[in-house]
Amino acid sequence: MSEFKSMGIMLQGVLDPRHKDLLRLMISNLKNLDERLSVLENPDPPVWNDLPIVAGWVNFDDSAVPASYSKDDFGKVHIRGVIKSGTVTDGTVIATLPSGYRPCADTSYPIADPGASGAASITVRSSGDMEVYGLSVSTEVSIAGTICTSLT
Numbered sequence: 716m717s718e719f720k721s722m723g724i725m726l727q728g729v730l731d732p733r734h735k736d737l738l739r740l741m742i743s744n745l746k747n748l749d750e751r752l753s754v755l756e757n758p759d760p761p762v763w764n765d766l767p768i769v770a771g772w773v774n775f776d777d778s779a780v781p782a783s784y785s786k787d788d789f790g791k792v793h794i795r796g797v798i799k800s801g802t803v804t805d806g807t808v809i810a811t812l813p814s815g816y817r818p819c820a821d822t823s824y825p826i827a828d829p830g831a832s833g834a835a836s837i838t839v840r841s842s843g844d845m846e847v848y849g850l851s852v853s854t855e856v857s858i859a860g861t862i863c864t865s866l867t
Contacts, residue, residue: 761785766794768810772801775855782858784816792816794839795859803850812843817864824860828852 766782774781775797782796821840828835835849
């Protein structure tokens with residue numbers, strides 16, 4: 716910040732009004748750029764929201780990360796958590812993301828299946844519905860994924 720103060724002092728010595736206006740604009744733009752870079756270098760920690768899980772699914776226990784979601788400054792939604800005890804039938808909706816956290820198009824990502832039945836996954840629909848596929852057991856299921864949303 717002291718750099719900008721010294722630039723302001725130097726600006727006082729400029730006599731040509733056109734040069735003075737140009738330098739004033741350049742200093743203003745540099746201040747704005749400095750503020751933006753500061754935000755990028757020191758981002759706020761993400762705010763995690765409870766994922767409203769349904770169909771018998773519950774958070775695993777107090778020692779595990781609860782089912783939750785967050786959105787970063789780039790419009791990516793992050794989903795995480797360890798859940799258990801729900802319905803494993805393919806296509807079962809386990810949660811619904813609220814408006815503003817939904818993908819532009821259906822998105823699937825793998826999830827950990829302790830029953831090792833093969834390729835278990837969650838599909839997040841553009842409606843926000845999160846559906847499970849390929850699970851063999853519901854004793855402990857880890858969910859972690861990132862989906863892109865519209866920035867509009």
